[in-house]
Amino acid sequence: MRRTFVKAIIGASIAMAFHATASAQTQEVRIGVIYPLTGPSASVGGELKNALEMAADIINNGAKVRDLPFAAGGGLPGLKGAKIKLVFADHQGNPQVGATEAERLITQEKVVAIVGSYNSAVTLTASQMAERYKIPFLNPESSSASLTQRGFKYFFRTTPHDDLFVHNAFDFLKELQEKKGVKIGPIATFNENGLWGTETTKLQAKLAPEKGYTLAKQILYPAKTTQLTSEVQTLKAANPSLVMQSSYTPDAILSMKTYKELGFSPDMILANNAGFTDTEFIKTLGKDAEYVITREVWALDLANRNPLIKEVNELFNSRYKINFTGNSSRTFTGLMVMADAINRAKSTEPEAIRKALTETNITADHLIMPWKGVKFDENGQNVLGRGILVQIVDGKYNTVWPFNMASREVTWPMPKWDQRKSQ
Incomplete structure (x- = not known):
């Protein structure tokens, strides 16, 4: 009886530990972000980091911005309020560093998806690594046309291309x-x-x-x-x-x-x-x-056509004392699109997130971009963007x-x- 009791206690402890770990995991969705935080493009990288952090903060804690997805805050409702956790990596404008950092984020940081990477040459190598590990990679800014001509299943690009x-x-x-x-x-x-x-x-x-x-x-x-x-x-x-x-x-x-x-x-x-x-x-x-x-792809004077542009830009300006640019507005939008897919997937499994991305259909009235919306073709290219x-x-x-x-x-x-x- 004593041996049976001890086994039961150990089994219960293991189960409690497992459930505690699972609960902790559902409370945090780890998304890797790879950008040039040092080196020649550090200034723009800093602005993109600000845009990402504001998007995550809106999802997690809310903001008084009408028509913006997740503006109510409280995390991702499809995952019972799980919060976005951004895990940053600095590619320094170096394609090889970008690939190495992508692998580190996947294998060591255990991210469920990646957003990046501004420089097309870095996006090329970093997304190759993500494809190898079957991790969804969303690219908000790189415009080299060939990036969506590689037959990748896990690569998605929201911006129009060159x-x-x-x-x-x-x-x-x-x-x-x-x-x-x-x-x-x-x-x-x-x-x-x-x-x-x-x-x-x-x-x-x-x-x-x-x-x-x-x-x-x-x-x-x-x-x-x-x-x-x-x-x-x-x-x-x-x-x-x-x-x-x-x-x-x-x-x-x-x-x-x-x-x-x-x-x-x-x-x-x-x-x-x-x-x-x-x-x-x-x-x-x-x-x-x-x-x-x-x-x-974006301009502040388009706010007279889309009030959401003005509202979100004012929030960005109040925090960082600068306006959005075409770069930072696209990065902000990219994380919002990724969050939308994870929320609809109701899962942090990469394959479920990939499938949800293929089914994305965000309308123009929920974007700060002057696009018709976000909808991906079979190559992962948003077909509703424009310049x-x-x-x-x-x-x-x-x-x-x-x-x-x-x-x-x-x-x-x-x-x-x-x-x-x-x-």
């Missing part, structure tokens, strides 16, 4: 000529030589002649470079009317300083987001950032295209550098 964005740029130029009477001369491309920049270059090289434009020069410069003098001199010698540029924050700022220093002043710089929409771009350059046009173009005027990003959504007219051409001194 194929759409580059087409948007040429659609804008066509409408600018037809509706505004602007003449577009020779085009040059000036892109970083990573995955994102090289893929964008190929798309631009293909579309420019198809759309009837002369491609005067294509320049790929070293990513993370500390000087662009020779490249800008080559660009200036080609004398393009328009420069299409893809740069991360440090080189976006460096290029503008070099343009001014060498007196290179095309009619327009049409940028491909990233560094040109980082808060540091205008903060560092001041008036020298003026008139650049960049593709975007806009904004122009920096008076230190703000103003929507200028599509023209029916514009908050102001396009200023074209950009004033020459020596014409800005009195401004």
Whole structure:
């Protein structure tokens, strides 16, 4: 009897410990997030971290924001109020570090899903690791078109990709000529030589002649470079009317300083987001950032069409004293989409989360993005996203295209550098 009693006590203790562990697990949903928290892109990485933390806080504790999913707080109702726990990893802008950190998050931190990673080259390697371990990977910002052309089952991307964005740029130029009477001369491309920049270059090289434009020069410069003098001199010698540029924050700022220093002043710089929409771009350059046009996915002036944009941005600004950007707004949205899938899955099993992601159908009225919604195709690409173009005027990003959504007219051409001194 004594032996039986001891066995019963031990068995009960083990069961209690098991149930306590299971209960603890259901109270916390561990999501890995991989971003550049140090290195050249640390400034934008910090903003993305803020966006993620605010999204998690809204889910866990609530916020007075109408129409936003989970704004009531209290965790995920589908998991009996389980709270989101973000587990951060720093990829430093290095693809190999991104892959290593993804594996660490999966094998050591036991995350049930991953969100990341801003830099397309890092998203490529980190998501390969997630696919190997069959862990859902949601990418809110990376735009290299090939990321959703790999046949992966566990990879999902909410942002539109560069194929759409580059087409948007040429659609804008066509409408600018037809509706505004602007003449577009020779085009040059000036892109970083990573995955994102090289893929964008190929798309631009293909579309420019198809759309009837002369491609005067294509320049790929070293990513993370500390000087662009020779490249800008080559660009200036080609004398393009328009420069299409893809740069991360440090080189976006460096290029503008070099343009001014060498007196290179095309009619327009049409940028491909990233560094040109980082808060540091205008903060560092001041008036020298003026008139650049960049593709975007979000703009504060669209709040007159969607009040949710204003409400969520005010919450972000009250916490961090900065406004959302196209980068941080997408990251915020990405975590919300992942939380929606986990909530509907009513499970932290990766396969259940993957299945729920394939069934995602979020409508426009529940997003802070100017999209038609979020719905993934068989490749994991959101088919309801779209892009806009904004122009920096008076230190703000103003929507200028599509023209029916514009908050102001396009200023074209950009004033020459020596014409800005009195401004």
